[in-house]
Amino acid sequence: MRERTIWMLLLWCVAATGGWAQKHDFANWKRYAEKNAALGEPAKKERRVVLMGNSITEGWVKTHPEFFEKHGLIGRGISGQTSYQFLLRFREDVINLKPRVVVINYGTNDIAENTGPYDEDLTFGNVLSMVELARYHKIRVILTSCLPAAGFRWRPSVTDAMEKIRRLNARVAAYAKANKIPYVDYFSAMLSADATGMDAAYAKDTPGVHPNAEGYAVMERLLLPVIQQNKK
Numbered sequence: 001m002r003e004r005t006i007w008m009l010l011l012w013c014v015a016a017t018g019g020w021a022q023k024h025d026f027a028n029w030k031r032y033a034e035k036n037a038a039l040g041e042p043a044k045k046e047r048r049v050v051l052m053g054n055s056i057t058e059g060w061v062k063t064h065p066e067f068f069e070k071h072g073l074i075g076r077g078i079s080g081q082t083s084y085q086f087l088l089r090f091r092e093d094v095i096n097l098k099p100r101v102v103v104i105n106y107g108t109n110d111i112a113e114n115t116g117p118y119d120e121d122l123t124f125g126n127v128l129s130m131v132e133l134a135r136y137h138k139i140r141v142i143l144t145s146c147l148p149a150a151g152f153r154w155r156p157s158v159t160d161a162m163e164k165i166r167r168l169n170a171r172v173a174a175y176a177k178a179n180k181i182p183y184v185d186y187f188s189a190m191l192s193a194d195a196t197g198m199d200a201a202y203a204k205d206t207p208g209v210h211p212n213a214e215g216y217a218v219m220e221r222l223l224l225p226v227i228q229q230n231k232k
Contacts, residue, residue, distance in 0.1 A: 019082035027088035028078050039074070039097060039180035043150045047231045048074060048099035048171050052086055052130070054109050056147065056210060064216050071224065074099070082109045090130050095137050102134050103184075103223065107146040108209065111164045112155045118164065124171055131181065143176045144223070145169045147185040150197030150207040162197065182226050189218050 028102055036118025042048055049072065051057050061068055068075055076093040078085070094102050109115070110123040127143070134141045148164045152158055163227045176183035188212070192199045198208030203214030211219065 008060060011053070015037060022210075025062060027085045029089055029092055030145055031107045032076055032093055036097060042098050044073075046148060047101070048072070048097060049101045049103065049227055049231065050074045050076055050094050050099045051095055051103045051105070052090070052094055053077040053103075053105040054081045057105055059210055060216050060219070063211075063213055064220070065218075067220055071227070073227075077079075077105075080109060080114055082115045083107065083123050083130075084110075084115055087126045087129055094130075094139070095122050095133065100137055101140045101142060101227060102130075103142045103144060103227065105144045105146075105186075106129055106130075107165070107168050109148060110151075111146070111161055111168070112152040112158060119159075120164070120168055120171070123168065124144065124175075128175070131179075141182060142182045142223070142226055142230060143172055144184040145173070147186050147209070147211065148198045149209045153205065153207065182224050184226055186222060187217055189222060190215060 041163065051073055054077055057075055057080050058076070061075035061077065061089070067073070078089075085194050086104070086106060104127065106127055107123060111118050131141050131143070146169055149161050149165060151161050165187070169185075172183070173183050175181075190198055192208075198211075198215075200206075200208060202208065202211055202218060204210040204212040204215070
């Protein structure tokens with residue numbers, strides 16, 4: 001009887017875990033699966049550019065699709081994701097698309113603790129791993145700063161967001177400089193006058209985390225020349 005009970009518990013655990021895994025695809029590989037398949041191989045002279053990110057990138061495509069269409073950019077942002085999830089889906093959503101350039105925007109949701117306590121070393125390591133994977137596959141990398149954010153409405157327990165953002169930005173900027181990787185500083189251009197968060201003129205929400213159309217316009221002015229230089 002005891003052995004039968006144990007087997008029943010094991011079977012229940014397997015079934016429960018399987019159901020959870022199906023409902024909670026950690027990296028959300030399926031999000032862009034159809035679009036990735038539809039892209040197919042790049043044309044002979046096609047120089048693809050993929051933007052990897054979170055809701056900031058996803059919202060960019062929705063707010064200003066013409067920018068992506070006009071310049072042949074491929075948005076691969078998923079709302080709420082952290083650098084851990086980016087790294088897991090980096091092959092499907094970047095490498096397999098065979099782009100010329102990948103633009104990586106990271107860190108906001110790590111600091112917001114969307115997938116657990118924030119560890120700067122691990123987040124920084126995830127960024128380095130994505131860079132190394134891209135370079136191995138002969139994909140040029142553009143790194144970008146985290147945007148300023150005074151806090152996160154969905155995570156009020158994080159009270160030192162700006163301090164953490166500044167430290168991570170400084171660390172990635174130094175790494176980019178040492179390794180001759182282009183770095184785009186959104187943070188400084190979108191900082192409020194009192195340096196405590198995102199300028200309200202560029203923010204869609206309060207406290208500012210997600211850019212509005214004006215905020216994305218600032219990002220476009222900074223990023224586009226760097227993309228054009230690196231697509232050559």
